[in-house]
Amino acid sequence: xxxxxxTPKHLVMGMTNKKSLKCxxxxxxxxxxxxxxxxxxxxxxxxxxxxxxxxxxxxxxxxFSPECPNSSLLNLHLHALQPEDSALYLCASSPGVLGxxxxxxxxxxxxxx
Amino acid sequence: AxxxxxxxxxxxxxxxxxxxxxxxxxxxxxxxxFWYVQYPNQGLQLLLxxxxxxxxxxxxxxxxxxFNKSQTSFHLRKPSVHISDTAExxxxxxxxxxxxxxxxxxxxxxxxxx
Numbered sequence: 001x002x003x004x005x006x007t008p009k010h011l012v013m014g015m016t017n018k019k020s021l022k023c024x025x026x027x028x029x030x031x032x033x034x035x036x037x038x039x040x041x042x043x044x045x046x047x048x049x050x051x052x053x054x055x056x057x058x059x060x061x062x063x064f065s066p067e068c069p070n071s072s073l074l075n076l077h078l079h080a081l082q083p084e085d086s087a088l089y090l091c092a093s094s095p096g097v098l099g100x101x102x103x104x105x106x107x108x109x110x111x112x113x
Numbered sequence: 114a115x116x117x118x119x120x121x122x123x124x125x126x127x128x129x130x131x132x133x134x135x136x137x138x139x140x141x142x143x144x145x146x147f148w149y150v151q152y153p154n155q156g157l158q159l160l161l162x163x164x165x166x167x168x169x170x171x172x173x174x175x176x177x178x179x180f181n182k183s184q185t186s187f188h189l190r191k192p193s194v195h196i197s198d199t200a201e202x203x204x205x206x207x208x209x210x211x212x213x214x215x216x217x218x219x220x221x222x223x224x225x226x227x
Contacts, residue, residue: 031213033213102215104157
């Protein structure tokens with residue numbers, strides 16, 4: 001089983017709203033990732049959690065706040081977003097931190113009005 | 114730092130014809146190599162990967178890729194495509210046995226025509 005689940009599938013929010021994206025995996029993977037993907041572009045890495053600790057933050061604006069409550073769950077809290085933040089947000093996980101295969105979820109399509 | 118170049122941004126191909134998607138990478142250290150497929154409005158699905166061993170790698174849906182270290186390439190092939198292969202294809206690398214930063218190429222859009 002190589003399934004990563006993400007909720008919600010779609011999200012529309014205003015610039016003053018607070019919302020959260022959720023990602024879950026039950027493969028025992030110890031690394032989890034958030035990516036942002038704009039149309040017709042490859043995914044861009046935002047954050048990496050290794051063993052439940054934030055290990056990489058790719059200079060993402062503070063209006064995006066990641067959280068890893070446990071080894072199976074990864075959240076992305078959104079606050080005061082801008083219309084240019086509209087994108088597909090992908091979660092991924094990998095067994096460890098040595099360059100192993102990353103398995104992606106279906107994504108959350110976010111529209112900021 | 115590593116980089117990945119996918120030489121074709123779009124590849125139109127007729128149904129049942131063969132297709133090859135080209136991928137070249139640049140790295141000063143050994144890498145792991147991956148091909149992912151993204152169907153419209155979906156996430157990324159792993160097609161195949163090269164970690165070590167045989168340089169010819171077989172993946173899902175009839176795809177295969179060959180790792181060529183001297184040419185730093187990892188081209189993806191399928192001998193006969195279907196309409197359902199219409200998708201975006203991404204080549205990606207990570208540093209072998211170190212770090213977990215996945216570097217993507219720009220993607221190749223495959224459009225299969227009947």
